[in-house]
Amino acid sequence: MSSVLEEALAFTLGNEGGYVNHPADPGGATNFGIIQKNLAKWNADHPELGFPASVRDLTLDQARTIYRSEYWRWDAIGDPAIAIKLFDIGVNCGTGTSIRLLQKAINLLVNPPIDADGKLGPATLGAANAQPPEALMQAICQAQKDHYQSLVASDPSQAVFLKGWLNRAARIPEVVHGI
Template sequence: MSNVTAIYSPNFRMAMAETLSHEGGYANHPDDPGGVTMLGITKKTWARWTGRKVRDVPDEEMRTLTVEQGLPLYHAWYWQPVRADELPGGLDFVIFDIAVNSGPGRAVRMLQKAINRLGRIHIEVDGMIGPKTLSAASKINVFDLINEVGNTRLWFYFDLSTFKTFGKGWVRRLLAVTSFATAMALGRAEFMIMARQGVALPEHKQAA
């Protein structure tokens, strides 16, 4: 298992609370290429995180996977690779949520495409987040960028062969993500979380 020690930022905790509200619990949909999934973590991903082969991870272990067990994985493999702590508030959550669904590389490419589409700055679309991408993201109105990344994500969904099966859910999630990201950018996201019964902020503490 990866040994990650990090203090989770308030924005990461808020992003996790919102992402988990969409990911739900245990799932094993026959049309989902991810297969067995719990808290948005596929069995394949959990096996890699714990240093095992997929066949060595029992379904029961996936069923009982807890948020506390999943937090270090989310932080190390989806939050840190997109350098979310260096992105503007709200945009950090959008890119993180895409990374969870589609991988960090695709999340960064969507951000880079959105930056270029807004027409003020042109950067290379290479899926690598470095100083140029971070600088460009900081110079564009965060609300414009949140919406443009959402548009880019929507067109990506339209092109997927499984859109007919999962499209409605994806679009609902996209709209909810955009709304929550806007609240984060305005500094009001915690009020949205507090208004939802049963969705708690993960504890602000060190990862084991």
Template sequence: MSSVLDEALAFTLRNEGGYVNHPADPGGATNFGIIQKNLTKWNAAHPELGFPASVRDLSLDQAKAIYRAEYWRWDAIANPGIAIKLFDIGVNCGTGTSIRLLQKAINLLVKPPIDADGKLGPGTLGAANTQAPEALMQALCQVQRDHYQSLVASEPAKSVFLKGWLNRAAHIPEVHHGV
């Protein structure tokens, strides 16, 4: 496991916390950021691992195993802070959304724009890795904030989450030396 992934897990788990089952959360019951639907899907694919049926009983190590296998897509991102931010967005919004938000952030910085198709291909990776990391991080924070505001605009019941989401969007990973 890469040390960038270790830092990404620590960053995201500070945002996610433990077991929550908020009635307004369309994801339903969540533990360490893993929703019940994703645990059920994981268990169907990996019955030999013996993970619990209920997300409430998921251990931290089990959650980390799911994150390593299902959410980490960022080894080709040159800047560790950007990779950590993208991992966190993917955990909160889905990995496809994190890729689309990366593409939108890049498009705030480059002309002509790249295709925001939700695919992490060589064009997206090349464009991401040639941006100044500070500028790309600020653009990521902006498009993440815009994404959350758009969710609340289309589904006002989610406004209960907006303050936490906006705090999450503003949170920039501190990368420790040696990563």
């Protein structure tokens, strides 16, 4: 496994923590960032692995297995810090959202814009890798912040999470090992 993925796991687990079942969280019970619905889907797809039925009983190693398989999409991103940030957004918001936020971030930096379709194709990857990493990181952080604020604007019950989300949006991974 790549050292970038290991660093992404460490970064994201630092944001996620352990078991939580907040009544305002539409995702419901969560452990290590894995929601109950995603664990149930995983178990239906991989019954041979014998993962627990409840996220409450999920181990850290089991969460890592799910992350590696279901959330890591970033090998073609040239800058490791960008890859880690996108992985973290994908865990928090879904991988489709992380791709759309990357596309929105790119569109803050380029003209003409690319299509923000949530697909990680060659146009998105090429545009992402062509940007100066520091500028792209700042644009991703801004797109992430805007996303969280729009979530709260459309559903005020989510305001309880906004401070933590904005802190998460501001966090920039420090890459230790590189690629």
